[in-house]
Amino acid sequence: MVGRDEHVRRLCDAEGARLILLHAPSGFGKTVVMAQILDEMRRRGCACGWLTLDRADNDASRLVTGLQAAIDRLGATPGTPAESETGNDGTAMVELLGRVADLTEPFALFLDDFETLHEDSVLTLIARLIQTLPAHGRLIVGSRKIPDLPMARLRATGEMLELDMRALSFTREETGAFLASARGVDLNEADQTRLHSKTEGWPVALRLASIVLSEARDQSGFVRDFSGSDRLVSDFLAENILDTQDAEVREFLLRTSILRALEPQLCEALVPGCDGAALLERLAAANVLLNRIDGTAPVYRFHSLFAAYLRARLASQHPEELPRLHTAAMEWYLANDRPVPAIDHGIEAQAIDRVLALVGEVGQACLEQGRIRLLTRWFDMLPDDRVADEPRLCLMKAWAYCFTRGPREAAAVLDANRLEAEAGEVGAEALSIRTMIRAMSDDFRGAAEIGREALDRAACSSRYSRTVLANCMANAFSVLGAPDAALENLDEARAELGGPEDAFNTMYSESVQGLIDLQENRFREAKARFRLAASARRSDDRRRFNGNAWAGVPLACVRYEEDAQDEAEHLLQVFLPIVRDVSLPDHLILSHVTLSRIAFWHGQVDHAFRYLAELEQVGQRRRLDRVVAGARLERTRLYLRQGNLSAARHQIDRARNNALWEEVRDLRLPANDLDTRDITEARVLLAEGRASEALDILDAESAAAEPRHRRRRLLVLDFLRAAALLRLGETGRARETAGNALRIAAREGYRRLILDEGEPVADAIRAWAGPALSGDLPRRDPVFAEWLQALSDALGPGHAAGSTEVSRHAPLDPLTKKELQILRLLSEGYSNAAMAEKLFVSDSTVRTHLRNINSKLDTASRTQAVAAARQLGILG
Known part of the structure; x- marks a missing residue:
């Protein structure tokens, strides 16, 4: 059972709520x-009574008898059941209401399965019961449909609270908690997010899915294919929802299931003779897995699983x-x-000629607005040979696939249709696409070379093509270390922007500018750029970033840097499938590395x-050497955080690829700004106690970064140099270096950049921050002091917390x-919950073991226990 603590707390704390209504479909x-709620109210000392209703309770005398029994649980003065046995329902009702009104202590009466009541007399009784409730009494009602009770006044006066199917749906976190408790279900974060999206947090659907998942060999494959046509789900929907409707409603549901949005007049066009507005209102009141879309x-x-089930049944019964x-x-x-949904239905109706004409009319606007995944979906469903007859459509397809x-797939479209050989606008735009293909393939020098030719021919191509080309060249020049040329191209791109509707290029321009700012150590400015890129279109997460990860991944990394790890993780989980599809090397590395760090800090x-x-697997499959090396460099850092030096050394040696790092050395690549083989080698040497060798590398890296103005890299190198100097006993130089770096970091608001470096850097910071x-310092520079204190608190006391090393x-x-x-898992960074899962014990058992460990080792924290165990040789 998943605890719905937020709902329970809000409902139990609500003052003046006579009626609490929970209404939603089955499951x-x-x-x-x-x-x-019952448990929490009892814990608070509130008297509670519960009555589960059924169809027989439409008999008023039976309902009164059940209510009398429930009220007996509330501590009321015993009634006179003989009166109700005489058949005088009116007298029994009056006595019932009188007993409720006379209750002096806080109480709550629960009525479940309220949808079974439909007789006017019993509904009138419940309405009078609500009116009779004293200020300290509440009625909590659970129903599959909205009850026919006088609720308008209660809503208006704030005397009613309700939870509908949206509120009762699991959040992403609750879905994770539920799946974690399901035996044998071990989904990764991406699959959990995908399953949550498909079920829309519907608890019973998750329960049914978990039954299959517990036996499935390929859990990811099951999640990918899961829909309303799965047998367990379809049986549930048939038995509990569709088959309970009358024939008219069933036919309406089946025939309108092809629609994404149910509008009354549209429904009437599909089901002639029906009253669309009345039927939709009736279905919504009955909670038939129907959600009203926000708006006037x-x-x-339909709920997505219900829609999928209905469409499968329609195809089976009425193909x-x-x-x-x-x-x-x-x-x-x-x-x-409204041509966009018309195209969707035209494709399904196989009206190919009309669809091709419509795509030609709206496709360019879709590109400019960033509706690129929509275009891809259309081209996936259209015949290749028919699209090939239209060069403009081929260009749109190449952009969308890119x-x-x-x-690779974009290049295949260009090659198959020989678009670059075309004269005029088509050939010029194809050359722009080829430039983008080179840049996205990690060939920035090739992109710059082809891009110069494309720029010469850009005047005859579309405004969209010219703008994307300018942005792409800005990105290429930035990576190649030519910031002036990059900014010049960005200015040209912005001059081409066509206003709010040009959402994709607005997002692209601001993202490229943000990456340049980040390399120049203008973190606050970069953060503002990424936020601006994110707001290029307002809607849910995928639409907000125009179906593209260019802005989503950098913004997630910014939020991680600020230690907003939950938001960063959410953004990355949304965009991880897109990142893997497109295979942008920097975005691939940044997204996976950031998710890995978040998981580690959560003890996972x-x-x-x-x-x-x-x-690493994606890099090997796509033959992206830099991606493979990125995985190994980060694995090196992960082993360093665990104190596993031999494993760290093994990983850094596996990342040795001289040709790759020679190529990367002069490039300003976002994923390798702070993580190269040489910088990571210096981190390993520091941990191995070879500070002098580490300092040689760091000094050489600083000398190379200085003339290239790689200011963020210089900042990290200074922190590492301070750590090396401290290990070499040069305390004065170490403190001076650390102090200068800390002031720069505070000015820009960095946090994780420092925390993720581990103990060597933490020691150098403590050496300066403690005396300061x-x-x-707090008096001279209170803002800096506040930031420094927060950072010091996050770093913790370290091994030198006491004045001397404890023997x-x-x-x-x-x-x-x-x-x-437990101690070994603790040293590796596992959380209590993760240790409990690995050892097949409860969280409380883990906590008991931790208390015993601290007692035996005479320590007061997890960190001290691990340090003491290493000192004693208990841990290697």
């Missing part, structure tokens, strides 16, 4: 939430109807000047390594085998 956990018009949509229904929908949308499928060490394994914070002796009471297992 949304209404009874579970009500039970949790009465527009609805001959499908072309007619899709054609009717296409004609209605065209008549209402930004959603990656450079296995997940941290899994992200890096996935990154205990001196007059330790072997514990008198040796650690047990289980405690040694």
